[in-house]
Amino acid sequence: MTSTAILIGNAEYDQETPLPCCSEDVAAMRALLEATGRFDHIFPYVNLDADAMREAVRGALPPDGDHDEVLFYFSGHGIHIGAELYVCGTAFDPGRPNETAFPHSEIMDLFRAARPDVLVTVIDACYSGALLVKGDRPLLPVVKDGLRNVLQFSSSLDDQTSLGGERLSAFTRAFLEASVRKTEGVVYYTDIKNTLRDDFIGNDDQTPFFVNQGTGREILVDDARKLAGFRDELANRWRSKADESDENVERDDTGDLTVTAGPVTATQLLMAAEKRMGGPDEAKALIDNLFDGVLKRFNESEFAEFFDAATTEHATFNEPVIRDFMIRVLSRETRPDRLVTAEIKRTKKKASPWEQATMGILATFNQEWTEHFDLELNCTMLRAQLKLTLTPKYKALQQLQLVLSCAPSLNQCYIFEMVTQHPRISWDAFDDEGREIVRRWYTKGWAADVEFLIGNICDALTKAVRDHIDGTTKRLEGD
Known part of the structure; x- marks a missing residue:
């Protein structure tokens, strides 16, 4: 049996806002999965239109295959129309979503046909109803027809934002950091889910959403020590701005920039911020x-x-x-x-005198809201x-x-x-x-x-x- 990962990051769009971090999201996810040593095939893609996304999934999951695990990752724009989530191809046209995006239901149909023992989906997608700020609506519970164990990670609720970042998307970075939290022992997908829940406790702007229809024993890696190299790469190649704020940047005698460890002062932070601000x-x-x-x-x-x-x-x-x-x-x-x-x-629309007279106290519970x-x-x-x-x-x-x-x-x-x-x-x-x-x-x-x-x-x-x-x-x- 084989384990297959399909990674898609759409950074450039014909009509939508570019999301430069999405290409690095794919590179970082690929590095994590390679470090686990569990996946026989990893297919990373950047900047695919909807037709190419469909072909990428079909090509990775031949109908005669015998699949132990399938992991699907997407980072880019998304849109909800009715109850359907669409992940957007690079040529996305809001007037033709079924043609220029990849409906979630269609993705799930392809996964059901492949019949993997374990299906993991990680979707860090923007929701167009929130106007191209990173975020998505919770996915509907998956019907397990043809699927044994299903785990879904989505970046936020439908009325929230899930922002991108300078190097990695915020939710993707949190997922990667949760994956390398343990330094020994087995890393289960439920470990990642629990860490993400704690990471976003008290964050009223973003609440990740999870669907878990499995045994709770599905694993990302059988020995966390295998991830030591990736942990270092994540801390260096994909270091966050917060990490950099704990370092001082100076010029040596040659004029080159050097980095010395140590906390920056308030004056240094303010001076650095001043240079970026406009007037x-x-x-x-x-x-x-x-x-x-x-x-x-x-x-x-x-x-x-x-x-x-x-x-x-x-x-x-x-x-x-x-x-x-x-x-x-x-x-x-x-x-x-x-x-x-x-x-x-938002203000409550006042009930008319006729509504007050005919509905009485019920009018106060059926008031409509008006947006200003x-x-x-x-x-x-x-x-x-x-x-x-x-x-x-x-x-x-x-x-x-x-x-x-x-x-x-x-x-x-x-x-x-x-x-x-x-x-x-x-x-x-x-x-x-x-x-x-x-x-x-x-x-x-x-x-x-x-x-x-x-x-x-x-x-x-x-x-x-x-x-x-x-x-x-x-x-x-x-x-």
């Missing part, structure tokens, strides 16, 4: 580079035959189409300042939003808009991108809300190079315009 000049420089770069890069002349282009800029957050998106992201982010206010407040969204730019900026509007010259075409918003924080700038398509509601007017085509957000340090981001934004807008023109002309040919 009005840094904000102006980054936003100017971004906005001007997009306007310069996007080739309006390519579409001049079909559209008139117009540019609008605001010194605050005036564009309603992107407002809710910004609030939902920023309200979940931990920021050390209030340069931007982004809040969602608050978004304010509290600091002064010359440029906070850019809107590029492409108005069609032909009635068969619809209007397209790109809206970019920059929300400053002391440590970084939050950048929001949205492309929408707007049908006509009158002879010379278009729907204000429109249909979302692209919705992404990014964070950039104040000294960051934005050239790659400019290219992503312009490529997405260009694709949206081309797709609309091609789709419209094909429809007209059919008519």
Whole structure:
């Protein structure tokens, strides 16, 4: 019998926020599993679209195989639609989730066909309903038809965030550290689960979710001493920022950086943080580079035959189409300042006099809740939003808009991108809300190079315009 591990980390997406740590997540998980010596086959993959993910699982689990254990790991974006969890391929399109993502139910069908004695799934995925912040909804209990022992690890509950990291995703790092906690004896998967539970006790922002339908004797490694080398690699190659805060960085006589052990002082920490923080000049420089770069890069002349282009800029957050998106992201982010206010407040909707009279006391228990969204730019900026509007010259075409918003924080700038398509509601007017085509957000340090981001934004807008023109002309040919 064989033991097989399938590891997938999607770091780059066509339409979603990049997650650079996901590729390192796969490398670290591979190193852990190799150290156990238990897996006959380990298949690591980075940046797969949905079709490639399906083929990766099918190829690793031939129907005539005899499987002792199958471990499936995924790190990347995820989305819930109804009761279904989808892990997103690199070409994920929210309008076509079954084609461009890998439904959890389909994954489980493939595992049932393989009939392993033990199935372990570890899913560290973002949930799009939480707007591309790392997190996922608890998976539904697994029906054990065709499966003997099933253990599932998911990174958080559906109303929480599960953040990525500089080197590794936060939940993946916690899973790896829990795996090497013991220095001798057998390491059971239940040991990892129990350690993770303790690690997140009191963390109201993130609660890992587990499904365990096994004997409690399923093992990761039969001797923890086998993991000594990986433990050192985890502490060095994938060391956390918290680890680095316990060291001093100095320059020797040659000007090279050297690291000396010892706690840093409060002054050193504050000075290091000060260098990363932005101000009005840094904000102006980054936003100017971004906005001007997009306007310069996007080739309006390519579409001049079909559209008139117009540019609008605001010194605050005036564009309603992107407002809710910004609030939902920023309200979940931990920021050390209030340069931007982004809040969602829930209030009870008062029952009408007729409801009070007809339902009496029951009206107080059946009240509905209303959400109020608050978004304010509290600091002064010359440029906070850019809107590029492409108005069609032909009635068969619809209007397209790109809206970019920059929300400053002391440590970084939050950048929001949205492309929408707007049908006509009158002879010379278009729907204000429109249909979302692209919705992404990014964070950039104040000294960051934005050239790659400019290219992503312009490529997405260009694709949206081309797709609309091609789709419209094909429809007209059919008519």
